[in-house]
Amino acid sequence: MLRHIGSYAISARKVDESRKGPTLEYVIPAEELAGKEVYEFSFSNSGYMLVYKYPPEALLNPDPSYPYRPNFNLRREVSPDELRRLRFEVRDLQLRLLLEEFNRYWRVIIDDLKDYTARMNVGISFFGHAEATASIYEDPSLGLVRCLALQDDGARMRCLERPMAWLYQLWVMKLACEALGISKFKSAYGGEARWIIEQGKPYPAFQAEGKGGEFTFWFEPQVHEMAHMARLLTGRKEHVRPDIAVARGRYDKIDDLLESGRSFDLIIECKHTEFDRWSGDVDTQIPAYVENFKPKALVVASLKPVPNHVKRKLGGIGVVVVDELTPYNTSAIEEFKGIVRKALAD
Numbered sequence: 074m075l076r077h078i079g080s081y082a083i084s085a086r087k088v089d090e091s092r093k094g095p096t097l098e099y100v101i102p103a104e105e106l107a108g109k110e111v112y113e114f115s116f117s118n119s120g121y122m123l124v125y126k127y128p129p130e131a132l133l134n135p136d137p138s139y140p141y142r143p144n145f146n147l148r149r150e151v152s153p154d155e156l157r158r159l160r161f162e163v164r165d166l167q168l169r170l171l172l173e174e175f176n177r178y179w180r181v182i183i184d185d186l187k188d189y190t191a192r193m194n195v196g197i198s199f200f201g202h203a204e205a206t207a208s209i210y211e212d213p214s215l216g217l218v219r220c221l222a223l224q225d226d227g228a229r230m231r232c233l234e235r236p237m238a239w240l241y242q243l244w245v246m247k248l249a250c251e252a253l254g255i256s257k258f259k260s261a262y263g264g265e266a267r268w269i270i271e272q273g274k275p276y277p278a279f280q281a282e283g284k285g286g287e288f289t290f291w292f293e294p295q296v297h298e299m300a301h302m303a304r305l306l307t308g309r310k311e312h313v314r315p316d317i318a319v320a321r322g323r324y325d326k327i328d329d330l331l332e333s334g335r336s337f338d339l340i341i342e343c344k345h346t347e348f349d350r351w352s353g354d355v356d357t358q359i360p361a362y363v364e365n366f367k368p369k370a371l372v373v374a375s376l377k378p379v380p381n382h383v384k385r386k387l388g389g390i391g392v393v394v395v396d397e398l399t400p401y402n403t404s405a406i407e408e409f410k411g412i413v414r415k416a417l418a419d
Contacts, residue, residue, distance in 0.1 A: 120204030252410035370416035
């Protein structure tokens, strides 16, 4: 069981501060290190993770030339197989529950995505600040290590927040593709077929051909890349970036769609947390998407249950809620697919 080194310290002080956060110096009794191995996790600016393991002697008998550093001659690099077997101490109950959910739902979601993309001969490329998402998608066990290696349970939860949201969105997008009988994917950038996953761009994630013709899918798009900065002028949060947007036809950017006199045919807003975490969106974000984009249909896809009175309220503005949409709930999956087909029918 790995515990953060601060758990053994009798004192700590900040010795430096950078944009990445503070550097802390811990004072640890030598006897606390006896019989223990020390793991060092480091990350490059590009997000690459490197892990070394030290015997206690490396810290108790450092290199004389660098007395404040461990003896690098005694360290060894930790293999991926060993990393996958590591277990971390987790004290926060909320984080424990989050990890249980990850193992119950997200491992299945990731396997389902990989199976689908392999069958359809299409890749997924992550851009922007998506290192943790890409890492978890590529290898869930190693991706979890990347987050659990952080300094406290709060940082660990923040590290998992976006990957879990994005991976759920990708799985829901995959369900929409299945609903439309997509048979071929195209990249809006040319080259091999790929889903391009990057936040806040006017360009589509991919274009596709299905039983009903051509479709264009966007992932967290913005009409203009700086649209979210409008809050500096309005003083309030501007809702400009729906999770998933789909239009019939083939478009290279959102402007092409709008200039044709059309808007998105379908917007899908994905919610993977308990309702009380996003209840405020019922009166703000979701109505704003209806008003600003005027889609033919807007669906809220929720992993967790949504109160009936909320479904009725959103239904009053034409929004459909499909809750408990999980890999295990076939009836919810079929309900969702039916809504997608209806929204994108000729």
